[in-house]
Amino acid sequence: MLSLTNKAIEISGLTKMYKNGRGISDLNLEVDQGDIFGLLGPNGAGKTTAMKMMAGLMKPDRGDVKIFGASILDNYVDAMKHVGCIIETAESYPYLTANENLKLFARFYPQVDQQRIDECLEITGMLKYKNEKSKKFSLGMKQRLGVAAAILSNPKVLILDEPLNGLDVEGMLDMRKLIKQLAEEEGTTFLISSHLIHDVELTCTRIGVVYGGKLVNVDYTQSILSNYSSLENYFVSEVDRNGRV
Ligand SMILES: Nc1ncnc2c1ncn2[C@@H]1O[C@H](COP(=O)(O)OP(=O)(O)OP(=O)(O)O)[C@@H](O)[C@H]1O
Incomplete structure (x- = not known):
């Protein structure tokens, strides 16, 4: 409890x-x-x-x-x-798109569906880059994608x-x-x-x-x-x- x-x-x-x-x-x-x-x-x-x-x-x-x-x-x-976290650097797979990266993370959380992925992309201002590969992202965009991944499961911390x-x-x-x-x-x-x-x-x-x-x-x-x-x-x-x- x-x-x-x-x-x-x-x-x-x-x-x-x-x-x-x-x-x-x-x-x-x-x-x-x-x-x-x-x-x-x-x-x-x-x-x-x-x-x-x-x-x-x-x-x-x-x-x-x-x-x-x-x-x-x-x-x-x-x-x-x-808990959601980014320790040291926000890692992503460079040859996968923002959406594909988040789908990989989402496999850890049964309740996270495509709608929640889109919501996290929207919250972090990454929705417009949804289908771009992360190798093309600036550091700031990578950080945002990292935050999107960290908040997928709606963590309280x-x-x-x-x-x-x-x-x-x-x-x-x-x-x-x-x-x-x-x-x-x-x-x-x-x-x-x-x-x-x-x-x-x-x-x-x-x-x-x-x-x-x-x-x-x-x-x-x-x-x-x-x-x-x-x-x-x-x-x-x-x-x-x-x-x-
Ligand atoms: N694996 C390790 N083995 C030995 N010493 C380590 C190890 N990791 C960190 N340290 C040492 O422990 C101390 C604290 O390191 P830590 O990375 O926690 O600091 P920090 O405040 O996060 O610094 P920074 O802002 O540079 O990331 C430093 O003196 C560092 O050299």
């Missing part, structure tokens, strides 16, 4: 240390339903490692992640039922690793709009990682600063911006407070 909680994601003591001593340790975090939560941190801070464990792609050394009350360790199938990475200004604006639209209209909860301060500021409702393998602080974007002159200043002060590595 899933518990009736408005906590979309509950992370406790999540730890993964690689043999070289790097990774992420003792991550504790709760993300409410409808939040657009941003993990902000420099390259190598541990964001991708944390997200891989949240999406069940990597086994933690310690700790657990619950998605709507279901543990990824004890109840993986129920936990993952609610979307985990997106650097979703704005490599996009041009228009691509970023589109992707940001899409994330906000899904949060507002579908109530989707987002966990996003980024090393770009400005992106996180404009996209996320809550922000967690990750630095040197630790989550150093969590706050609402509004509250940060009312206490600091910019998110950049907040970030620098949090990093300094916790000791630079």
Whole structure:
């Protein structure tokens, strides 16, 4: 049975240390339903490692992640039922069309039919490219196709690793709009990682600063911006407070 909680994601003591001593340790975090939560941190801070464990792609050394009350360790199938993700890059088969790519993904979900595929293409602005091969797509179009694949099953939680990475200004604006639209209209909860301060500021409702393998602080974007002159200043002060590595 899933518990009736408005906590979309509950992370406790999540730890993964690689043999070289790097990774992420003792991550504790709760993300409410409808939040657009941003993990902000420099390259190598541990964001991708944390997200891989949240999406069940990597086994933690310690700790657990619950998605709507279901543990990824004890109840993986129920936990993952609610999750769509793009970790590292949005992969697609280059010689297949957008539609054919989505049909391949749809095989995992018996309830996803051609109508839902078209809906996802429409939501992500890809319907007009439905029958074009993905090898011809720009990075932004590939990212959008990745999001279309990630939302096929109507997941309540979307985990997106650097979703704005490599996009041009228009691509970023589109992707940001899409994330906000899904949060507002579908109530989707987002966990996003980024090393770009400005992106996180404009996209996320809550922000967690990750630095040197630790989550150093969590706050609402509004509250940060009312206490600091910019998110950049907040970030620098949090990093300094916790000791630079
Ligand atoms: N498979 C691995 N083996 C050993 N070390 C690793 C491995 N994967 C990542 N690391 C190290 O763990 C640390 C965290 O990496 P991670 O990819 O989680 O960071 P990140 O915050 O996502 O960075 P980026 O923004 O560059 O993607 C880094 O120091 C990295 O070098």
